[in-house]
Amino acid sequence: MTADRVKRLAGLGLCIAGAVLVGHAGVQYARGAYRADLVRQQWEEQQARSAVGAARERVANSVAFASRSVAVGAPVARLSIPRIRLDEIVLEGVGDDELNAGPGHLPGSALPGMPGNAVISAHRDRHFSHLDALQLGDTIRTETGQSSGIWVIVGRRIVDRNSPALFQSSEPLLTLTTCWPVRYFGSAPDRLILTAKPVNAPAGSSRGSLGTT
Amino acid sequence: MELRKTTTAILLTAATLLTPAALSAQFTTFVAPPRKAAVDSAPATVAAAKSRADSVARMSLTDMKTWVDSAAGTSTQVASANDTTMAAANAAAPSPQVPSGNPQTTTTFSNGAIAPNTASPLPAYLAAGLASLSVGLFLLRRRRRAVVTARRDG
Numbered sequence: 592m593t594a595d596r597v598k599r600l601a602g603l604g605l606c607i608a609g610a611v612l613v614g615h616a617g618v619q620y621a622r623g624a625y626r627a628d629l630v631r632q633q634w635e636e637q638q639a640r641s642a643v644g645a646a647r648e649r650v651a652n653s654v655a656f657a658s659r660s661v662a663v664g665a666p667v668a669r670l671s672i673p674r675i676r677l678d679e680i681v682l683e684g685v686g687d688d689e690l691n692a693g694p695g696h697l698p699g700s701a702l703p704g705m706p707g708n709a710v711i712s713a714h715r716d717r718h719f720s721h722l723d724a725l726q727l728g729d730t731i732r733t734e735t736g737q738s739s740g741i742w743v744i745v746g747r748r749i750v751d752r753n754s755p756a757l758f759q760s761s762e763p764l765l766t767l768t769t770c771w772p773v774r775y776f777g778s779a780p781d782r783l784i785l786t787a788k789p790v791n792a793p794a795g796s797s798r799g800s801l802g803t804t
Numbered sequence: 805m806e807l808r809k810t811t812t813a814i815l816l817t818a819a820t821l822l823t824p825a826a827l828s829a830q831f832t833t834f835v836a837p838p839r840k841a842a843v844d845s846a847p848a849t850v851a852a853a854k855s856r857a858d859s860v861a862r863m864s865l866t867d868m869k870t871w872v873d874s875a876a877g878t879s880t881q882v883a884s885a886n887d888t889t890m891a892a893a894n895a896a897a898p899s900p901q902v903p904s905g906n907p908q909t910t911t912t913f914s915n916g917a918i919a920p921n922t923a924s925p926l927p928a929y930l931a932a933g934l935a936s937l938s939v940g941l942f943l944l945r946r947r948r949r950a951v952v953t954a955r956r957d958g
Contacts, residue, residue: 715924757915
């Protein structure tokens with residue numbers, strides 16, 4: 592086997608391997624974008640269908656709504672952060688499929704605006720790629736089927752990926768998480784944790800309507 | 805005879821070149837280590853005993869990272885089970901359940917859970933794929949250029 596033949600085979604092999612890797616990543620990104628569009632449509636349809644009376648009823652029973660389970664993959668909220676121009680529909684669940692399509696709401700945590708800690712996570716190379724640009728005092732807007740709320744970032748932490756990072760709260764709290772460092776080749780070793788509190792929240796209150804508009 | 809002379813000359817040259825390098829280790833200066841001063845360990849012993857008795861100092865020494873995290877964040881504080889001061893201050897806060905073993909994923913919320921696994925291999929796949937594709941195309945193009953040059957010359 593001549594050197595030319597070896598080079599040709601090596602070149603072909605590398606081209607094929609490269610094409611497979613790039614193709615796989617491209618397909619995954621395309622699937623995520625398609626799913627995100629689909630979820631956004633579902634969200635808008637859901638919003639359009641909700642009548643005023645039904646919405647009022649759900650607000651009255653907000654605690655009951657907060658405790659009910661939501662199907663994994665279903666849209667649960669809309670998250671917008673003006674500073675980084677983020678406007679995404681949050682899906683229920685933090686599995687690969689959900690995080691590929693959009694920010695994921697951690698099952699078992701509260702919905703944004705409800706009493707408790709609402710945890711939303713996303714990939715650092717996708718929807719939360721600019722999360723590191725957020726500073727204390729920046730605002731976040733959330734919208735669920737019951738209410739919309741404005742939050743202000745009050746905490747920014749970087750923790751090891753295996754360190755306890757999520758805690759219960761009796762008051763409404765919003766926690767955004769992603770991998771850290773944001774620009775990192777390989778599996779990121781840490782997590783960026785941002786915590787936000789509702790704007791105009793009376794001190795000591797524990798009801799879910801705080802900070803909602 | 806001629807071969808023996810050449811061999812001897814080579815050996816002498818090698819010995820001349822290598823001997824100083826080999827001998828250099830023999831002439832290093834001996835530096836005596838500084839004599840240890842007689843240290844009175846009594847203050848250190850007292851400080852250690854005080855630290856053991858002081859629960860706040862113990863917490864800051866044994867669980868500094870968690871303490872800083874909890875102090876900086878808005879989440880509930882992590883109180884050491886033996887720390888009466890902090891435990892009293894956070895009696896209402898539930899103690900987090902530190903995950904046992906080495907879990908890598910969190911699928912449901914629980915107090916003290918680790919953050920969900922948001923690590924994605926796709927950027928690495930993309931970068932590796934592009935690098936592999938570039939090298940492959942470079943190799944193929946180089947070979948093709950060599951073939952064209954050979955045809956033109958031949």
